[in-house]
Amino acid sequence: MTCYRDYYPNLSVVTRVYPRNTEPNDTAVVRKVWTIDNNPTGRDGRVGNKQFCRHRGRRSFRNAHSDSRCFQRHAQPLGNFEPRGRFQNSIVDGITNGKFSRGGWKGKGWMEGRRGGSSLGAGGAERGREKGGITWFRMTIPHGKKYEKKWLITTLQAHSLVPFRPMLFSIDGHSVYFYVDDAAAAGALRKLSRRITDSEGYKVVVIMTPCVEPPLHQNNLKQEDLELIKECMSKRFNGSQGCLDLSSIGTDHDLVSHHIEVKLNQKNCMQAMLRIIEENVPELLCLNLSNNKLFRLTGLADLVKKTPRLKALNLSHNELKSEQELDNLKGLRLVELCLDRNPLCDYFKDQTTFIRVVRERFPSLLKLDGHVLPPPICFGVDTSTAVHPCKGSFFASEEIRGVIQPFLQQYYSVYDSGHRQQLLEAYHDGSCFSLSLPLGTDVSRYLMREYHKDNRNMKQVKDSYTRFRLLKHSRLNIVTFLNELPKTQHDFTSFTMDVNTFTSTLLAFTVNGVFKEGEVDGRSNDLIRAFTRVFIAVPAPNSGLCVVNDALYVRTATSEEKRRAFATPASSGPVSTLSAFQQQMLSAFSQSSQMNLEWSQKCLQDNAWDFQRAAQIFTELKEQGRIPTVAFIK
Numbered sequence: 001m002t003c004y005r006d007y008y009p010n011l012s013v014v015t016r017v018y019p020r021n022t023e024p025n026d027t028a029v030v031r032k033v034w035t036i037d038n039n040p041t042g043r044d045g046r047v048g049n050k051q052f053c054r055h056r057g058r059r060s061f062r063n064a065h066s067d068s069r070c071f072q073r074h075a076q077p078l079g080n081f082e083p084r085g086r087f088q089n090s091i092v093d094g095i096t097n098g099k100f101s102r103g104g105w106k107g108k109g110w111m112e113g114r115r116g117g118s119s120l121g122a123g124g125a126e127r128g129r130e131k132g133g134i135t136w137f138r139m140t141i142p143h144g145k146k147y148e149k150k151w152l153i154t155t156l157q158a159h160s161l162v163p164f165r166p167m168l169f170s171i172d173g174h175s176v177y178f179y180v181d182d183a184a185a186a187g188a189l190r191k192l193s194r195r196i197t198d199s200e201g202y203k204v205v206v207i208m209t210p211c212v213e214p215p216l217h218q219n220n221l222k223q224e225d226l227e228l229i230k231e232c233m234s235k236r237f238n239g240s241q242g243c244l245d246l247s248s249i250g251t252d253h254d255l256v257s258h259h260i261e262v263k264l265n266q267k268n269c270m271q272a273m274l275r276i277i278e279e280n281v282p283e284l285l286c287l288n289l290s291n292n293k294l295f296r297l298t299g300l301a302d303l304v305k306k307t308p309r310l311k312a313l314n315l316s317h318n319e320l321k322s323e324q325e326l327d328n329l330k331g332l333r334l335v336e337l338c339l340d341r342n343p344l345c346d347y348f349k350d351q352t353t354f355i356r357v358v359r360e361r362f363p364s365l366l367k368l369d370g371h372v373l374p375p376p377i378c379f380g381v382d383t384s385t386a387v388h389p390c391k392g393s394f395f396a397s398e399e400i401r402g403v404i405q406p407f408l409q410q411y412y413s414v415y416d417s418g419h420r421q422q423l424l425e426a427y428h429d430g431s432c433f434s435l436s437l438p439l440g441t442d443v444s445r446y447l448m449r450e451y452h453k454d455n456r457n458m459k460q461v462k463d464s465y466t467r468f469r470l471l472k473h474s475r476l477n478i479v480t481f482l483n484e485l486p487k488t489q490h491d492f493t494s495f496t497m498d499v500n501t502f503t504s505t506l507l508a509f510t511v512n513g514v515f516k517e518g519e520v521d522g523r524s525n526d527l528i529r530a531f532t533r534v535f536i537a538v539p540a541p542n543s544g545l546c547v548v549n550d551a552l553y554v555r556t557a558t559s560e561e562k563r564r565a566f567a568t569p570a571s572s573g574p575v576s577t578l579s580a581f582q583q584q585m586l587s588a589f590s591q592s593s594q595m596n597l598e599w600s601q602k603c604l605q606d607n608a609w610d611f612q613r614a615a616q617i618f619t620e621l622k623e624q625g626r627i628p629t630v631a632f633i634k
Contacts, residue, residue: 136210137182139189165180166178167295179211181319190208233273241286283309289314290338291318297329321344330361337362339358393496393498400499413584416490423479427475430473431474432472432548433550436554439457451485486517493591505538513530528565530555531553532553589604599627
């Protein structure tokens, strides 16, 4: 074996030749491997910097070449040398890309954030932005005053991997700074620090500072400045068309020559402009604010009051990023609006969505970004119209009313009597029944505890087996279950009935109302509940109805329903002598006929308390006009 060395200040490479065999034709194997000189000044890859070498336990330093983390960042490979070993890819790549540290694996953004002097890495700034805290980034160029602005911005844009728009470019001492509102662009600019060389050979340093909002420097406008600004605005005003052109007002020659700095993205400048408009041209019809670097529209919120007749507004070539900024202009009856060349225009997936979002703020808009829009859909109703009063019940025909009302009268009379087994005749042999309760709080579940165990609300009961078990099949099981429910007293005057479907063989209708529970577990209960019940019925052999499906929905009554429940009219003298069944029939007949209780009772008594016959006689007499007006006075 033959060995020789090429010495370097700190490191050395040893080339070793290993013969394969002793045969003369065998080819020798040449390997170049790292080794470290015994000189203690070279142990960490730097002269006189021992602290950069980190020992692990009692390991001999002479074997440190196997752990290239100690010096790989400071050593340069020689010739065609390739590191060997099964860990070389992860270690070398990790150190080169800044991913590995003694404490464990770190993100690249963390390493660069540490070097850049910020606690936010490439991903940290974006996470802060998502939380709503960090939305802007200040990019500072130390000693940037010596550079020409055009060269500096153009060079940064040429080298940045992410396009950006510099905003609010300013000079602070010997430094310059500007703002960007994109986390990716800020991260790309930060990576350019010390990677750009100026004409003198110096490295350009870029420092990123996250901030919530740019702290705008407010210029104090003097009275003489305001007079010059007013004079400049008068030159830009077209009286024949009622238009004021304030585009690129900050670069106006008349203002720049007098060293007056006007920036409409600053609050005081915008307020001064609006004040001049209000005092001189309140009837303004058209306003052009393009090319003014506007990134907020809060300063234009008073535009609605100061220019109520404004019809056209140009906000193109600005820095508006969010559609919510347009909310500051709500109330303007704009017919034409221009938002072209604003960042917010790039956030919409299609033109239809963009038009819809803008038109939500300005319904009368007819032209957007120079394109004519279809006319808005409106009904041409400027004044409020009276709404017809709500009708209580819908029966589709008097014939169906004559079938449903007697059925419900008889059904709930038996239901409230306490002998519910008589309801067997009201159900079909193959009928079904279900009970549902609303989604509520713990208090409401406690108040409905008698019904909760049989609740079959489809949003709460997900298991198919439980759903099937809670569904009551056959009329015997249904009536047995109804007998287990608390005793009730229904207020028939609160009932509203709506027919959903009717054919010659099927009738579906809904009943809404309130009821009061009787005794529960031997104790009196004055709870008033509301219910909705859907009946699906077929004709019965005795000319009545036979229920094939019954769905009951029970909830706690509202305060208004409780106030109206069981309200007895003042003229209740003759009613008090009637039975409970007759009182309920009287209330139902009064509600259906719209007659007062006195005339309703007279009609029922004349027809032997036959509800269906009384309703038929009432209809005939009403069509003949033989019922006096006093019968309908309540």
